Amino acid sequence: MSVAVKEKETIVNYLEGDFSAVSEVKAIAGLNQKGARNMAEFPFPTKKDEDWRFTDLRSISRNHFVPVAEAGAASVGDISQYYLSEAMKSRLVFVNGEFDADLSATEDLPNDVIIWTIAGQGDSDLVKKHLGAYTNYDEDQDVFAALNDAHFKDGAFIYVPKETKVEAPIHILNVFTDAQKTFFATPRLLFVGERFSETTIVEDHIGLADNAYLNVPVAEFKLFESAHVHHARIQRDSKKASHISRPIANLEQHAEYHSYTICLGAKLFRNDPRVIQNAEEVDFTVDALVLIDGDQIADTHSILDHRRAFANSHQLHKVVVNDSAHSIFNGKIFVAKDAQKIDSFQENRNLLLSVGGKVHTKPQLEIFADDVLCSHGATIGQLSDDEVFYLQSRGLTEQKSRELLVYAFTLESIANMKVDSVHKLLLDEVIKYTNRDEKFVAVG
Amino acid sequence: MLEIKNLHASVEGEDQEILKGVNLSIQKGEIHAIMGPNGSGKSTLSKVVSGHPEYEVTEGEILFNGEDITKLDADERAHLGLFLAFQYPVEVPGITNKTLLRESFNTIARKRGEEELDPLEFEDYLRSRLDIIDMKDEFLERSINTGFSGGEKKKNEVFQMAVLNPKLAFMDETDSGLDIDAMKMVSDGINKIAGPENAIVLITHYQRLLNYITPDFVHVMMNGRIVKSGDKSLALDLEEQGYDWLENKAVLNGESQ
Numbered sequence: 001m002s003v004a005v006k007e008k009e010t011i012v013n014y015l016e017g018d019f020s021a022v023s024e025v026k027a028i029a030g031l032n033q034k035g036a037r038n039m040a041e042f043p044f045p046t047k048k049d050e051d052w053r054f055t056d057l058r059s060i061s062r063n064h065f066v067p068v069a070e071a072g073a074a075s076v077g078d079i080s081q082y083y084l085s086e087a088m089k090s091r092l093v094f095v096n097g098e099f100d101a102d103l104s105a106t107e108d109l110p111n112d113v114i115i116w117t118i119a120g121q122g123d124s125d126l127v128k129k130h131l132g133a134y135t136n137y138d139e140d141q142d143v144f145a146a147l148n149d150a151h152f153k154d155g156a157f158i159y160v161p162k163e164t165k166v167e168a169p170i171h172i173l174n175v176f177t178d179a180q181k182t183f184f185a186t187p188r189l190l191f192v193g194e195r196f197s198e199t200t201i202v203e204d205h206i207g208l209a210d211n212a213y214l215n216v217p218v219a220e221f222k223l224f225e226s227a228h229v230h231h232a233r234i235q236r237d238s239k240k241a242s243h244i245s246r247p248i249a250n251l252e253q254h255a256e257y258h259s260y261t262i263c264l265g266a267k268l269f270r271n272d273p274r275v276i277q278n279a280e281e282v283d284f285t286v287d288a289l290v291l292i293d294g295d296q297i298a299d300t301h302s303i304l305d306h307r308r309a310f311a312n313s314h315q316l317h318k319v320v321v322n323d324s325a326h327s328i329f330n331g332k333i334f335v336a337k338d339a340q341k342i343d344s345f346q347e348n349r350n351l352l353l354s355v356g357g358k359v360h361t362k363p364q365l366e367i368f369a370d371d372v373l374c375s376h377g378a379t380i381g382q383l384s385d386d387e388v389f390y391l392q393s394r395g396l397t398e399q400k401s402r403e404l405l406v407y408a409f410t411l412e413s414i415a416n417m418k419v420d421s422v423h424k425l426l427l428d429e430v431i432k433y434t435n436r437d438e439k440f441v442a443v444g
Numbered sequence: 445m446l447e448i449k450n451l452h453a454s455v456e457g458e459d460q461e462i463l464k465g466v467n468l469s470i471q472k473g474e475i476h477a478i479m480g481p482n483g484s485g486k487s488t489l490s491k492v493v494s495g496h497p498e499y500e501v502t503e504g505e506i507l508f509n510g511e512d513i514t515k516l517d518a519d520e521r522a523h524l525g526l527f528l529a530f531q532y533p534v535e536v537p538g539i540t541n542k543t544l545l546r547e548s549f550n551t552i553a554r555k556r557g558e559e560e561l562d563p564l565e566f567e568d569y570l571r572s573r574l575d576i577i578d579m580k581d582e583f584l585e586r587s588i589n590t591g592f593s594g595g596e597k598k599k600n601e602v603f604q605m606a607v608l609n610p611k612l613a614f615m616d617e618t619d620s621g622l623d624i625d626a627m628k629m630v631s632d633g634i635n636k637i638a639g640p641e642n643a644i645v646l647i648t649h650y651q652r653l654l655n656y657i658t659p660d661f662v663h664v665m666m667n668g669r670i671v672k673s674g675d676k677s678l679a680l681d682l683e684e685q686g687y688d689w690l691e692n693k694a695v696l697n698g699e700s701q
Contacts, residue, residue: 389496390534392518393527394548394604395555401519404547408538408587 009044011143014060015184017067023153025122031132035149042141051140054328054360055299059242059268065184065214067151068096072180074209079103079175082206084421087171090115092156094174097185097215099154108168114159115170118190121157130192134220134250134276142272144244148186148218155188158201160227162194169200169419174217176237178209189219193227193255200230202422207238207265215266219247223255225279230258230418234426237265239294244270253279260416261288261300264429269298274305277339281310289413289426291433293322300328306335306342309369315346318413320406320433321357328360333374335367342369346376351383351409353402403434445509445643446470446493446612452503453492461502462488464668470612473640477654477679478647480665481687486647487531489665490614494528495521508612522548523555525611529601529618536588541600542570544588545607552608569607576606577633595626602633613637614645619653631656651683664690 012019019039022032044061045052076095083091089108092115093100099117106115114121121127137145156172174187193199205215215237223229229249237243243266249257263269269292275284290298304313319327329348350359363376383405391401410430417423446468453463462485470476480486492499493506495518505512513521536544549569550560561569570584577599589597598618605613615634619627634657638644646653654662654676662678663670664687671690672678 384534385498387534387536389498389518390530391536391544393494393522393530394544394608395519395522395552396547397519397551398517400547400551404539404544405536408536411538 009046010040010042011044011147012039013044014063015065015147016070017151019150023119023122025119027122027128027131028119028153031149032151035146035151038138038141038146039143039150042143042146044143051301051330054326055268055270056297056326057268059212060214063182063212063214066181068098068179068183068185070181071183073183074178076100076103076175076177076208079173079208082173082175082204084169084171084202084419086419086421087169087202090166090168091171091173094156094172094187096176096183097152097174097187109166109170110164112161113164113166114157116157117154118157118188119154126159126192127157127190130220130222131190132220134222134248135218135246136248136274137246142246144216144270145218145246147184148188148216148246151184152186152188152218155190158189158191158199160193160197160199163196164194165198166200169202172201172203174203174205174215176205176207176213176215176241178211179213182212182214184214184216187215187217189217191219191221191229193221193223193229195225195227198228200418201232202419203231203233204236205234205243205265206236207241210238210240212240212267213238213242215241215243217243217245219245221247221249221257223249223257224252226254227252228256231260232417232419232422233259233261234422235261235263235265235269236429237269239265239267239296241266242268244268246272246274248273249275249284251275251277251279251282251284254281256283258285258416259287260285260413262413262426262429263288263290263292263298264433267296269296271300272302273300274303275313276305277307277311280308283312285314287314287316287413287416288318289410290317290319290327291410291430292320292325292327293433294325295323296325298325298327301330301332303332303334304344304346306333306339306344308336309338309340309342311339311342311344313342313344316413317348318410319348319350319359320353320409321350321359322353324354324356324358326358329378330362330364331376332364332366333376335369335372335374337368339369340371342372342374344372344374346374348378350378350380351406352380353383353406406434407431445472447507448493448504449507450504451489451492451501451506453488453499453501456498456500462499462668463492465504466668466670468663468670470643470645472611472643474643474661475638475657475659476643476645476661476663477659478645478663478665478670479649479651479679479682484665485668486665487616490528490616490645490647493614494518494526519551523552527605527608527610527613529605529613529615531616531620533589533597533601535590535592537590539588540585541588542584545570545604548604548608573603573606576636577603578629579603594621595623598622598630599626599633602630602637606633606637610642612643612645614647616647617649618646619648619650627653628656651679654679666690
């Protein structure tokens with residue numbers, strides 16, 4: 001019996017590449033196969049899907065992406081300007097999603113910390129056990145996570161044994177080069193932190209040229225009892241690129257996971273962070289700072305999933321929109337029926353600098369426990385005339401006054417950066433965004 | 445120094461006039477007090493003179509050292525030496541007092557063709573001005589007005605004025621909300637700043653400020669105009685008799701409500 005199936009739009013329509021090719025590493029091959037099936041199965045999102053209502057996906061659907069190997073990608077060249085001084089010997093470099101051993105350096109890490117590529121460790125029980133175990137993208141039919149699953153052959157794997165503190169921040173530097181054709185890249189990160197371990201991760205995405213490409217990273221973080229992770233994510237992709245990411249953290253008892261996402265680049269940025277509280281008494285942060293202008297789109301659909309009692313969670317999502325850029329925020333906070341004593345804070349503050357800019361914000365709280373404290377708020381505002389006038393009356397030009405106020409708005413988000421050189425580079429990025437005079441050093 | 449002639453102003457885009465023909469002349473070395481009931485236009489006058497974009501001058505002119513400044517932006521007026529101490533100073537979290545003041549000071553110096561101070565020189569200069577208002581060092585490192593008490597904000601305005609050294613300062617209700625000690629401290633600071641080369645305009649509801657700062661002239665503003673001017677004894681009359689006796693005068697002057 002044959003069933004007539006209406007041909008549907010899937011992401012495969014916009015891609016070239018052989019998705020039947022699977023890794024020789026079993027743990028990866030299984031995911032490759034599953035991903036390929038899902039890619040062909042899941043419909044490509046449209047504006048009729050609630051989770052994609054406001055997000056213009058034409059920068060993908062009007063393009064055609066090839067695998068990096070077929071793209072005629074330029075060589076990477078010297079990227080030392082992007083190295084972090086604190087992580088000179090704790091750095092993994094991926095060029096267009098592929099590991100570059102020459103540019104990487106890991107001498108500063110404790111011997112028992114496993115930091116290398118997933119493929120290199122592919123046969124280990126750890127990889128078998130954890131890889132792909134937390135993405136959980138089937139239920140919302142995330143076609144981009146499926147693409148990552150289908151295509152990745154390698155990625156970063158970081159395993160921190162129990163009671164180990166990794167002093168140096170681990171810099172995961174994803175760079176993307178110019179290319180003759182638009183390509184897709186699938187960076188993959190797996191982090192496992194054992195009991196009482198402590199790690200700082202800086203996940204960086206940098207476009208080296210201004211070409212269009214599709215970057216679909218997936219990151220999985222598993223934190224066992226009392227593991228602590230500080231996770232800074234800096235998205236500085238090319239302004240013509242699309243970056244669609246799914247970072248997931250899965251937390252056991254007393255774990256602490258603090259993530260700070262900075263969105264500066266990409267024509268289209270879609271971020272679906274998820275934190276799942278798997279045991280009692282955890283503490284986590286899902287903060288973000290979004291600075292967009294031109295025709296950039298930045299869309300965050302987050303889920304803070306409180307499944308057990310006693311958690312502190314914090315989400316400060318700050319956005320500055322200029323020109324005709326568009327920010328979308330949908331912050332879901334779930335509190336399960338018996339997850340009492342949750343203290344959850346969510347705030348989305350938007351600063352709209354132009355008439356043509358757009359902001360959509362939607363806090364979404366689904367709380368089934370009765371003894372919880374969940375606060376949320378969303379504001380959209382402009383710079384107030386009184387603030388500008390105050391600074392102007394002190395002799396600052398109108399332009400400078402506005403820049404200073406935008407700068408001040410962003411500082412709260414940057415203040416949490418633990419790694420000094422990240423802190424500094426973000427201040428520089430903010431200055432670049434606000435176009436300020438270099439002479440002016442703002443932080444006294 | 446300042447010559448205000450038949451100044452009419454309204455909120456940008458609205459017909460209702462708030463200033464209805466203000467005339468005022470201020471020479472250097474003078475201290476003026478402008479008093480008047482709520483809504484008489486005192487604060488508006490100070491904002492219009494400093495160039496708040498919310499207001500539109502519909503008639504008349506403001507001459508500062510002979511130059512018509514009506515069309516200048518607020519920062520350009522500050523470069524010429526005008527200063528406004530705000531009734532409600534604005535909080536700017538994230539930017540320290542020191543940062544703002546260095547930027548202000550050097551911008552003004554640059555525009556006047558004077559020498560800018562490097563960070564170390566400026567630090568020394570800043571500290572030398574702290575005594576004027578008895579402020580602690582730590583104020584310099586705090587975000588502008590953020591988390592300040594009402595009194596601290598007002599002190600901070602006087603401190604900014606001490607640092608920027610304006611030729612003419614409008615002080616909009618700098619005394620309101622201050623307790624007696626703070627009032628003494630703020631008045632003390634203003635008295636130290638006042639000198640033969642500058643001029644100060646105090647806008648106030650209350651005569652009590654004038655116990656600490658002796659004005660050369662007192663003006664009463666009502667219904668968008670200055671209806672009476674005199675010396676400091678006028679303030680005492682107002683304290684005793686209120687504003688009612690002047691109300692008739694305003695009408696007699698031909699102003700319809």
